[in-house]
Amino acid sequence: MLRLRPLLIAMTIALTACAPTTHKPGSAATAATPATTANPFFVASTLQYQAPPFDKIKDSDYQPAIEEGMKQQIAEIEKIADQAGAPTFDNTIVAMERTGELLTRVSKVFGAIAQANTNDTLQKIQEEEAPKFAAHQDAIALNPKLFARVKALYDHRDGIADAQSKYLVERYYRNFVRAGAQLSEADKSELRELNKEESTLSTDFGNKLLAATKAGALVTKDKADFAGFSDGEIAAAADAAKERKLDGAWVLSLQNTTQQPAQAELTDRATREKLFKASTERTEHGDGNDTRALIQRLAQLRAQKAKLLGYPTYAAYSLDDQMAKTPEHAIKLMTDMVPAAVGKAKGEAARMQALVDKQKGGFKLAPWDWQFYAEQVRKAEYDLDEAKIKPYFELDRVLHDGVFFAANKLYGITFKERHDIPVYQPDVRVFEVFDADGKSMALWYADYFKRDNKAGGAWEDTFVDQSGLLGTRPVAFNVCNFTKPAAGQPALISFEDVTTMFHEFGHALHAMFSNVKYPLMAGTNTTRDFVEFPSQFNEHWASEPSVFANFAKHYQTGEPMPAELVAKLKKAKTFNQGFATTEYLAAALLDQAWHTIPPGSEKQDVDKFETAALKRYHIDYALVPPRYRTSYFAHIWGGGYSAGYYAYLWSEVLDDDAFYWFREHGGMTRENGQRFRDMILSQGSTQEMDALYRAFRGRDPSVEPLLEQRGLKAEKKEKKSK
Numbered sequence: 001m002l003r004l005r006p007l008l009i010a011m012t013i014a015l016t017a018c019a020p021t022t023h024k025p026g027s028a029a030t031a032a033t034p035a036t037t038a039n040p041f042f043v044a045s046t047l048q049y050q051a052p053p054f055d056k057i058k059d060s061d062y063q064p065a066i067e068e069g070m071k072q073q074i075a076e077i078e079k080i081a082d083q084a085g086a087p088t089f090d091n092t093i094v095a096m097e098r099t100g101e102l103l104t105r106v107s108k109v110f111g112a113i114a115q116a117n118t119n120d121t122l123q124k125i126q127e128e129e130a131p132k133f134a135a136h137q138d139a140i141a142l143n144p145k146l147f148a149r150v151k152a153l154y155d156h157r158d159g160i161a162d163a164q165s166k167y168l169v170e171r172y173y174r175n176f177v178r179a180g181a182q183l184s185e186a187d188k189s190e191l192r193e194l195n196k197e198e199s200t201l202s203t204d205f206g207n208k209l210l211a212a213t214k215a216g217a218l219v220t221k222d223k224a225d226f227a228g229f230s231d232g233e234i235a236a237a238a239d240a241a242k243e244r245k246l247d248g249a250w251v252l253s254l255q256n257t258t259q260q261p262a263q264a265e266l267t268d269r270a271t272r273e274k275l276f277k278a279s280t281e282r283t284e285h286g287d288g289n290d291t292r293a294l295i296q297r298l299a300q301l302r303a304q305k306a307k308l309l310g311y312p313t314y315a316a317y318s319l320d321d322q323m324a325k326t327p328e329h330a331i332k333l334m335t336d337m338v339p340a341a342v343g344k345a346k347g348e349a350a351r352m353q354a355l356v357d358k359q360k361g362g363f364k365l366a367p368w369d370w371q372f373y374a375e376q377v378r379k380a381e382y383d384l385d386e387a388k389i390k391p392y393f394e395l396d397r398v399l400h401d402g403v404f405f406a407a408n409k410l411y412g413i414t415f416k417e418r419h420d421i422p423v424y425q426p427d428v429r430v431f432e433v434f435d436a437d438g439k440s441m442a443l444w445y446a447d448y449f450k451r452d453n454k455a456g457g458a459w460e461d462t463f464v465d466q467s468g469l470l471g472t473r474p475v476a477f478n479v480c481n482f483t484k485p486a487a488g489q490p491a492l493i494s495f496e497d498v499t500t501m502f503h504e505f506g507h508a509l510h511a512m513f514s515n516v517k518y519p520l521m522a523g524t525n526t527t528r529d530f531v532e533f534p535s536q537f538n539e540h541w542a543s544e545p546s547v548f549a550n551f552a553k554h555y556q557t558g559e560p561m562p563a564e565l566v567a568k569l570k571k572a573k574t575f576n577q578g579f580a581t582t583e584y585l586a587a588a589l590l591d592q593a594w595h596t597i598p599p600g601s602e603k604q605d606v607d608k609f610e611t612a613a614l615k616r617y618h619i620d621y622a623l624v625p626p627r628y629r630t631s632y633f634a635h636i637w638g639g640g641y642s643a644g645y646y647a648y649l650w651s652e653v654l655d656d657d658a659f660y661w662f663r664e665h666g667g668m669t670r671e672n673g674q675r676f677r678d679m680i681l682s683q684g685s686t687q688e689m690d691a692l693y694r695a696f697r698g699r700d701p702s703v704e705p706l707l708e709q710r711g712l713k714a715e716k717k718e719k720k721s722k
Contacts, residue, residue, distance in 0.1 A: 001459050040053050042068070044105070047421060048432075048443065050105075050464050051463065052463050057109070059119070059121040062110045073102075074140070077140050080092060080095045081143050089165055093150070093153065094518075096172070098469070108462065108463050108464070110122070111461070112477065113424055115479075116447055117451070119453060123207055126207075127207070130203040131196040137179075138192045141175075142180055142192070144181075150169075150172050150176055153172075154170065164686050167521075167686065168520060174321060180309060183309075194308070195305075198298065201297060201301075202638045204294055206638035208288070209632055209634055209638070211288075212282045212283045213456055214253075216254050216279065216281075217240075217251050217252060217253045219246065219252075220250050225268055226271070227268050230387065232486060233483070235485075235486035237250040237251055238486070239486050253450060253452070255481060256455075257627055258626060258627055259279070259370070260279055263276065263371035263372055264371040264374070265375075269363075272368040275368065276367055280625065283631040283632050284631050291632070292606040292630075298637060299595070302595065302642065303598065303599040304600075307599035312599075313599075314597075314642070314643055315327035319644075322644070322647075323529045323530055323650060324529055327592055327596055330646040331617075333653075334585050334649060337581065338585055342582055342619060343578070344712065345621060351377050352369070352370070352373035352374060353365045355373055355377060367625055378572055382568050382572040384565075390492040391554050392553060392554055393493050393497070393498050394493075395448065395493055398493065398498050398501060401550045402550065406538075406544070406547045406668075407509065409673070410541070410673030413433055413436060415431045418430045418443070423445065427447060429447075430446075431444045442511075443476070444475075444477065446478050448491075450481040454479070455634070457481065458478070458480040460476065460535070461477060462524075463477065465519060467517070468517035476507075478501075478504040478508055480500060502538050502541060503536060505535075506536065506537060507524060507531075510534040510681050513681040514682060516684040520685075526684065529651055530685075533654040534680065537655035539655075546668065549566075574709075574710065577711045581712065582619065582621060583624050584627050585619055585649075586624070586625070586627065587627040589613065589614070589619060590610060590613055590626055590628075590630060592646065593609070594636070595636075595643035606630050606631060610626075610629065614626070649706075653702075654693060656705035657706075659705065662676075676696070680692065
């Protein structure tokens with residue numbers, strides 16, 4: 001995924017969506033210190049492309065820089081707003097694009113580290129600064145003099161000859177209006193309070209979830225509980241226990257999703273049940289990490305905010321500037337797929353139950369059995385064993401001979417690992433990226449292994465964005481949560497993890513290929529339901545034969561994956577897609593349900609609401625719970641995807657359709673890659689996203705490729721002979 005920062009206008013970088021933090025305000029961390037040259041954030045980094053000087057940055061540097069950054073930006077904004085001269089594109093729009101240099105610099109680094117490598121100090125800073133930053137954003141977006149200048153330019157935008165500049169004015173005007181610039185002073189005051197509260201609660205949610213996920217890890221002192229694990233996985237579980245100072249124990253950390261990957265291997269049914277319940281109940285124990293009260297209020301205040309801004313629901317507000325435009329469009333796309341998805345899932349369950357019965361299991365299939373028996377069915381029907389696949393996917397080889405190899409074939413770029421650029425954690429690696437002509441173009445950081453102080457999931461973001469106006473080059477990073485192998489052991493990953501690597505690198509390509517003048521339009525700063533398109537599109541190359549053959553080699557012998565195993569993997573591509581599609585749709589529709597609550601509604605009972613919502617959308621299939629249940633749904637309560645989780649499906653329509661364009665035009669060629677780079681990846685959001693896609697494809701996207709890729713397209717029945 002892409003970690004979205006809720007941007008109100010180009011130069012403001014929100015802290016709240018970028019880090020899971022929270023502590024009570026008023027602690028010692030609140031006081032800001034004067035700017036000094038000792039603080040590395042007060043001057044631009046002298047490292048290549050202004051990469052963060054992590055060898056110099058201390059936790060105590062963040063808050064003074066954030067406070068001073070907000071102070072400086074407000075002064076810059078007021079100077080623009082108070083100009084006596086008539087507003088022009090340069091003295092208003094371009095001037096705003098240049099503001100907030102210090103705040104942007106520190107916010108990007110702080111947001112990244114507080115999410116990927118947090119600690120108590122960073123969490124305190126996060127909680128204290130989140131409401132202040134919400135107020136800072138409002139001070140800009142609700143400045144009447146500033147908005148008057150933007151509106152004057154918008155009202156006369158037809159006089160702007162340059163299309164990109166004209167569109168930038170339109171974007172600024174729309175963003176200001178959506179932020180409440182046209183509200184009365186009384187309504188602005190109410191909005192400010194709602195924004196402060198929302199930022200505080202979202203931050204609190206993220207911090208509680210991080211703590212609950214750590215506390216929810218499955219701990220055992222009986223190694224037999226982890227029967228089915230490989231020796232390497234057992235060793236990794238022992239190392240995880242040592243890191244927590246738990247002698248004679250083994251620890252299995254939770255991933256952020258409902259189902260845990262380990263379910264496919266654990267042979268002890270009682271252990272699988274414990275793991276499933278630890279996952280689904282992680283934030284519902286009535287303790288300090290219970291998130292349900294926060295969620296009740298977040299849903300309520302978002303509805304209030306929508307009403308204040310003139311929308312019937314928060315989802316209507318959220319989608320108004322997206323490709324989908326309305327929640328009805330997003331919901332229809334999803335509900336149209338529900339019957340086929342659930343029907344396919346039930347068929348999958350029936351095959352698993354038949355296997356349980358054949359083995360005389362004596363029980364009805366339960367959610368914690370799904371992964372385990374799905375793997376057995378896969379072995380039986382496709383003769384495919386995950387344990388036999390993983391040895392061919394060693395992480396470093398996948399990176400160099402897969403991810404980098406595909407990028408070179410398509411775009412001509414090359415990579416060189418840098419050991420002289422400081423990192424924020426020893427596992428992090430840095431690569432310099434060179435364009436097809438050999439010129440250096442970007443830096444890219446890879447942080448692949450799970451830590452207790454790292455938020456769950458996988459994501460991409462930037463330390464520095466590309467901008468022609470500011471003369472900056474991209475410094476991007478990917479973060480994942482793969483299990484770290486024990487010392488001396490290879491990092492063997494699943495094909496799902498391989499796909500994740502390609503996905504997140506697709507986001508990085510979007511950021512690194514950006515060739516845009518204005519910061520607001522650069523890189524991945526697009527609509528939510530477009531931003532996952534380049535990343536999901538890049539997933540396709542993990543399975544492209546020439547790429548796959550280049551990286552799928554045994555970690556010990558270097559031998560390529562046998563042709564018969566490759567064929568089995570390809571044949572099994574649509575296996576378990578009923579489950580995968582159903583769990584995704586359940587979560588995405590749950591998101592829409594929470595954000596279509598009418599303003600003025602009472603607080604909802606979280607558990608009852610979730611049950612009723614799934615039933616209403618006919619996706620209440622007990623064997624396939626939502627990919628994220630409400631209480632740990634980080635995307636929508638703290639990750640910038642509120643009312644936007646549907647975006648993955650919307651973008652998948654685009655990515656599969658675009659991939660079929662490649663099929664129709666010769667496949668994976670440099671010419672096709674360059675066209676995709678020039679027309680999609682380099683463009684940022686320099687025009688409306690649907691127009692950008694039509695220019696590339698020559699028409700609107702078709703949903704047919706998606707249905708085929710997921711194996712959900714109804715088979716054509718042969719005509720009966722007369």
